[in-house]
Amino acid sequence: MIGMVTQMDQIGDAGDQDPDDEPLEPWSAPDGGPPRQWTHPSEAGLQVRVQTDRRRGRRLALSLLAIGTGVLLGTALVATLLRSDETAASTETDRAPLHDCLAMVDVVSEGEELQVTGLLVDDGRHVLVVGEDLRGAERIAVRIGGSRTGAELVAMDPYADLSLLELHASAGSTPEIGDEPEVGEPLRIVHFDDAGTRHSSQAVVSEVAARWTRPDHTVAENVLTLEGDTTDSGVLVDPAGSVTGMVIGSADGRSVAYGREELARVVQRLADGGIVERPWIGVRAADHPQSTPDASAAQTSAAPEPGSNAQGGAEVIEVIPGSPAELAGLAPGDVIVSVGTERIVDLDDLVRATATLTPGETVEVEIHRMGVPHHLVVVVAEYSD
DSSP states (O other): OHHHHHHHHHHHHHHHOOTTOOOOOOOOOTTSOOOOSOOOHHHHHHHHHHHHHHHHHHHHHHHHHHHHHHHHHHHHHHHHHHHHHHHHHHHHHHHTTGGGTEEEEEEEETTEEEEEEEEEOSSSSEEEEESOOOTTOSEEEEEETTEEEEEEEEEEETTTTEEEEEESSOOSOOOOBOOOOOTTOEEEEEEEOTTSOEEEEEEEEEEEEEEEEOTTSOEEEEEEEEEESOOSOEEEEOTTSOEEEEEEEEETTEEEEEEHHHHHHHHHHHTTOEEOOOEEOOEEEEEOOOOOOOHHHHHHTOOOOTTOOTTOOEEEEEEOTTSHHHHHTOOTTOEEEEETTEEOSSHHHHHHHHHTOOTTOEEEEEEEETTEEEEEEEEOEEOOO
């Protein structure tokens, strides 16, 4: 019997491989008498069950510990993977394709260093920069992705406040261009601040094909206005990650931008290099309300009385000191009704008419002042900031 019990215990040990199992000890009398050399089967079974239960308890505890550890590790792994997916998605949005065309332009001028935002506009050679006059820069360096190279100014449009840089070495790649933005479309504005820190903010298109009068009284045509975080510069990116324009300034709590079509026109003007000449007369104007001719004048086709201003016109709000308009004698309150041979019905007509002029050209401007027509001669100048 002893041999059978010992064999059972050995079999259990061999099968379970549990180093903590203890062999059955011979029974000892409570009074310290001689140990009994045999074991009753009921006692052997009891000890076997005790040892078996002990092993099962240890296994259960180890199993629960393993399960708990697995759950914790699994949860942490899932969370990490989710964060990795989110980071990868965010990185993919930024890096494809913006990573390869967004430029940080480092400018040193008069001993001061600043960082501005640029956009690569072709395959690795030219970068467009908004809002900075780089003509006096001592050093210009451009970083696109992991590449850094020097650059020089090759073209500038002071009126549009845009500059074109040529890189000393190729970097990046041509941006992927999205569709022209529409009203209500959500966009991102990505830009670098003065310290070179990159920012990304949300904006929504509130207007398209708008007109913006800059602080210096020049007028930007066909612009977008954006509601959201306001900034003066940056690259516009649609939800798909494609470039759709560039921010050129801000006004009244909104960002102002060129969409892709107007931006393409500006870049085309810069393509020939040098300083882009823009005609300028130096007035800030607004639509002048049209007067309705009386019935008799309408029926007889008689010319309206002086001052009736039946054709509307563009009313001068401000004359820039030292401008061609001031030298010609224009004053606030004058209503411009013609420029050369072009009739002026509203501000749009005035903007289009002056855009066709040439710096140095002499043009006759007809105005109404206090209802009285006057003819003034304006010598058109080249815009310079």
